[in-house]
Amino acid sequence: MRRTWSLLLAVFVACAAQPAAAQLEADLSSHLISITSNFTGTELLLFGAADGPGDIVVVVQGPRETLTVRRKQRVAGVWLNGRAVSFSDVPAYYAVASSRPLAQTVPTTTRAQYRMGGEFLAFSVAAGTQNIAGAELAAFREALVRNKRSASLYFEAEGSVTFVGERLFRTNIVIPSTAPDGTYNVNIYLIRNQRVIDQKTTPLSINKAGLERAVHDMAHQQPAAYGVIAIAIAIVAGWGAGVVFRRRG
Amino acid sequence: MSLYLPIAEIALSIPLLLLLGGVIGLLSGMFGVGGGFLLTPLLIFLGVPAPVAVGTGANQVVASSVSGVLAHWRRGNVDVMMAGVLVAGGLVGAGFGVWLFALLRRVGQVDLVISLSYVLLLGTLGAMMLAEGIRAYRRLRSAPGRLTKLHTHYLVHRLPLKMRFRKSRLYISALLPLGLGLVIGIMTAIMGVGGGFLLVPAMIYLIGMPTVTTVGTSLLQISIVGSAVTFLQATSNQTVDIVLAVILILGGVVGAQIGALFAGKLRGDQIRIMLGLIVLAVGIAVAVDLVLPPADLYILTPVAG
Numbered sequence: 001m002r003r004t005w006s007l008l009l010a011v012f013v014a015c016a017a018q019p020a021a022a023q024l025e026a027d028l029s030s031h032l033i034s035i036t037s038n039f040t041g042t043e044l045l046l047f048g049a050a051d052g053p054g055d056i057v058v059v060v061q062g063p064r065e066t067l068t069v070r071r072k073q074r075v076a077g078v079w080l081n082g083r084a085v086s087f088s089d090v091p092a093y094y095a096v097a098s099s100r101p102l103a104q105t106v107p108t109t110t111r112a113q114y115r116m117g118g119e120f121l122a123f124s125v126a127a128g129t130q131n132i133a134g135a136e137l138a139a140f141r142e143a144l145v146r147n148k149r150s151a152s153l154y155f156e157a158e159g160s161v162t163f164v165g166e167r168l169f170r171t172n173i174v175i176p177s178t179a180p181d182g183t184y185n186v187n188i189y190l191i192r193n194q195r196v197i198d199q200k201t202t203p204l205s206i207n208k209a210g211l212e213r214a215v216h217d218m219a220h221q222q223p224a225a226y227g228v229i230a231i232a233i234a235i236v237a238g239w240g241a242g243v244v245f246r247r248r249g
Numbered sequence: 250m251s252l253y254l255p256i257a258e259i260a261l262s263i264p265l266l267l268l269l270g271g272v273i274g275l276l277s278g279m280f281g282v283g284g285g286f287l288l289t290p291l292l293i294f295l296g297v298p299a300p301v302a303v304g305t306g307a308n309q310v311v312a313s314s315v316s317g318v319l320a321h322w323r324r325g326n327v328d329v330m331m332a333g334v335l336v337a338g339g340l341v342g343a344g345f346g347v348w349l350f351a352l353l354r355r356v357g358q359v360d361l362v363i364s365l366s367y368v369l370l371l372g373t374l375g376a377m378m379l380a381e382g383i384r385a386y387r388r389l390r391s392a393p394g395r396l397t398k399l400h401t402h403y404l405v406h407r408l409p410l411k412m413r414f415r416k417s418r419l420y421i422s423a424l425l426p427l428g429l430g431l432v433i434g435i436m437t438a439i440m441g442v443g444g445g446f447l448l449v450p451a452m453i454y455l456i457g458m459p460t461v462t463t464v465g466t467s468l469l470q471i472s473i474v475g476s477a478v479t480f481l482q483a484t485s486n487q488t489v490d491i492v493l494a495v496i497l498i499l500g501g502v503v504g505a506q507i508g509a510l511f512a513g514k515l516r517g518d519q520i521r522i523m524l525g526l527i528v529l530a531v532g533i534a535v536a537v538d539l540v541l542p543p544a545d546l547y548i549l550t551p552v553a554g
Contacts, residue, residue, distance in 0.1 A: 037492075039253040040260040068550045078539050080361040081548075143547030150545075177253060177260035178296075211492075212255040219256055219487045227483030230308050230491050231476045234498060238315030238472075241502030245320070 023051045023198040024190040031202070033175060034209035041177040044204070046097075046186065047170040054192040055098065055105045056161045056169050057116055060204070062093025062153075063182030066126055069140045069147075085140040086126035092180045094121065094154045097171045099161040106194055114189060114196065118145040118154050152176045181206045256490035257301045263496060265295075270309065270500025277313040277501070278320060278508020279515075280464065280524045282445030282471075285310050286371065287531060288497075289442065297493070298551070304488035305497070307478040310443050312494075313501040314472040320509035321465030328416035328462050332469040334423055335430035335448070339474050342434020347481075350439050363440055367535040370436075370447060375529025378450050382521030389518060417458045417466075425456055430470070437478060443471040446528050453521075460517035 026048025033042060046058060066088040073082035098105060102116055112120045123141065125132070132140070148154035153176065161171040173186070184204040189196045208216050219226045251260045269291060273284035285306050292302035321327055353362050412423040429451050433444035445467050452463040483489040512520065 035253055037253050038251070040251045065551065069547050070550065071547050072543050074542075078361075078365075079541075079543055140547065143545070144549060147545060147547065147549045177251075178258065180258060208255060212253060215255040215491055219483070219489070219491075223484040223487055224480075226487075226491070227480040227489065230483055230489050230494060231311060231479050233491065233495060234308055234312035234476075234479070235315050235472075237495075237498045237502050238312040238317075238505070239319060241316045241506055242319035245506040 024188065024200050025049050026188040026200050026202065028173075028186060028202055028204060031204055033204070033206045035181060035206065035212055036210045037212060039177060039212075041179070042175050044173040044175065045170060046173055046188070047168070048188060048200070049167045050169065050190050050198075051167070052192075053166050054190050054197070055100055056163075056171075057099075057102065057105065057114070057189045057191060058095075058097040058161060058171060058173070059115055059187045059189070060093070060095040060173055060184060061091040061115070061187075062184050063091070063180060064089050065092045065180075066090065067144060069144050071140070071143070083132075083136075083140075085132055085137070087123035087141075087144060088126040089122070089124050090144065091121065092153065092182070093175075093184065094118065094148070095173060096156045096158075097160045097173070098158050099163065099169065101158045102156075105191055106196070110194070110196060114187070116189075117156060118149065121145065151178065153178065175206065179206060181208055252492070252496070254297075254490050254493045256488065257297045257305070257493055259296050261295060261297075261493075266493070266496040267500040269295075270313075270497035271504035272500075273309065273497070274313040274316070274501035274504025274506075275508040275511075276504075276527070277310075277445075277468070278317045278505035278510075279512045280445070280449065280508075280520060280527075282443070282449060282467070282524070284313065284445075284501075285442035286367070286440075286446050287527075290531070290535070297490075298488075300482075300486055300488040301490055301493075304479070304482035304486060305490045305493050307443070307475050307482060308489050308491075308494040309497040309501055311472055311475040311479060312498040313505045314443070314445075314468045314475060316502045316505040317468040317509055318465060318472055320506060321468060324465075324513065325416075326462050327465035327469055328414055328458070329469070330412070331414050331417060331419075331426055331452075331456075331458070331462075332466050332473075334412070334426040335433070335466075335470045336473050338427040338430025339434035339437070339470065340477070342431035343437055343474070343477065344434075345431075346435035346437065346439050349435065353439075364535055364539050366436070366440055368532055368539065371528050371532030372536065374447060374450055375525050375527075375532055377454075377525070378521045379525030379529060381454075382518045382523075382525055385518035386522065389516070414458075417456075417462045419456065419458060421456065429455065433470075434474070437474055443475050445471050446524070449524070450521075460520065464512060464520075 029045035066086060067090050068084050068086045070081045070084045072079045096116055102111060111117055115121055145154060161169050163169050184206060186202045186204050188200045190198040250263045252263050253260045273288045276282060276284045289302050289306045293299050318327060410423045411420060413420050433448055436444050448467045449463050452458045453460055479489055
């Protein structure tokens with residue numbers, strides 16, 4: 001029964017993907033965020049219009065990274081790192097915004113397909129992790145999402161997409177200062193009768209600029225010179241303070 | 250007022266970082282420790298990634314220890330010859346330490362080894378220094394005006410390769426400071442600290458140096474080892490955040506000068522009691538963290554590359 005249902009759904013989705021008149025338009029207030037020295041995080045406005053009533057779901061995914069999740073275990077009264085699982089293809093940043101609670105908007109299979117919700121993110125277990133499956137793997141997966149949520153890098157803001165009238169909608173996307181630089185993907189879905197009937201993708205770029213970029217680039221491109229400069233600054237600063245204080249003393 | 254740090258990739262408050270640097274600098278100038286054992290855990294607590302905290306901490310330690318060395322140099326409290334022998338041992342030890350670190354990493358217990366060495370070293374050293382400082386303080390109080398011995402003679406004075414260290418008024422085997430430097434070098438590589446908190450008491454109790462010269466001499470050794478570590482971290486891991494370091498340094502150099510002024514006014518036993526208390530407190534904090542159940546049983550660590 002369940003299988004037939006999802007098969008049927010897949011057919012519907014395939015039909016929806018056929019070129020049709022644009023039913024959804026959306027854009028971001030800015031497609032480029034420059035990280036400069038006064039960057040403390042930012043908020044982007046996402047706005048758009050649909051051709052009629054429906055629900056809007058926005059999924060933002062940051063650049064991919066590889067992470068190791070370690071479980072602590074108690075040995076002789078001391079907590080130490082036990083089992084470790086590495087996941088690749090982990091979005092460094094992930095946000096979902098929707099006009100209504102997701103559970104009421106779309107069926108689980110659709111949520112899984114479009115990654116609507118942290119529990120539906122698909123990480124792959126990185127090479128080198130052996131003999132892990134089932135409940136244990138699920139526990140590590142959940143721990144990853146939980147840790148990301150508490151670091152404010154993953155969040156679900158259900159009900160945060162607001163409609164102005166029947167067609168215009170808007171929402172704010174929060175980018176914390178800890179969000180890494182790179183290319184982000186913003187996907188906007190229009191949902192009617194539990195089905196995704198149109199979608200738009202718009203890119204978002206977060207880049208270091210100015211002094212932040214110069215320092216970061218030099219550290220990676222000329223590490224030896226960077227190291228010497230770091231030491232020189234430290235020695236000159238230490239010596240300079242000594243001279244200033246001797247004159248005063 | 251916040252500033253975005255380019256390598257740490259996090260925005261932190263400038264006044265808070267200046268204050269942190271100042272406190273570390275104060276400790277450095279007063280006690281001859283680099284302050285890395287305190288700075289590194291505090292930076293991590295503020296949200297700086299651990300490798301960046303270690304690399305940048307080494308850089309800040311260079312500035313505050315250079316500042317401290319100069320202050321002590323003017324008072325004639327630096328034994329260059331002793332520092333040279335310590336550094337020679339330290340470089341060999343650092344090489345061995347890097348190899349040991351890689352081995353521990355393969356086994357997967359490097360975190361535990363770091364925490365346990367903190368607890369073990371800081372706990373015992375802090376307690377020892379505190380106890381000794383209190384004993385010295387009591388002696389001084391019960392017999393005012395009596396001169397205490399410059400140093401005591403131990404078994405180690407029978408070792409070969411004797412050298413004369415004029416500044417410290419010592420005639421001892423060079424093997425002793427060489428071996429001490431070696432141990433400190435290993436620790437620097439594994440724990441990411443300058444090792445001053447171990448060096449100062451070891452110079453006093455093992456080598457028998459007068460407390461006055463240990464502080465300046467230890468600072469000279471730390472500034473050289475700290476420079477080496479900064480360079481290695483910058484070239485192999487790109488984990489030195491110059492912007493973060495500059496703010497910490499600004500606070501630190503001022504703190505170090507104030508600390509050196511304080512140190513000149515305090516007696517050796519008082520310095521030892523205070524340093525003992527601080528070292529012991531950090532050791533206990535690390536121990537509590539090891540034993541208390543963690544807030545989340547699982548932790549995330551980024552994989553480089």
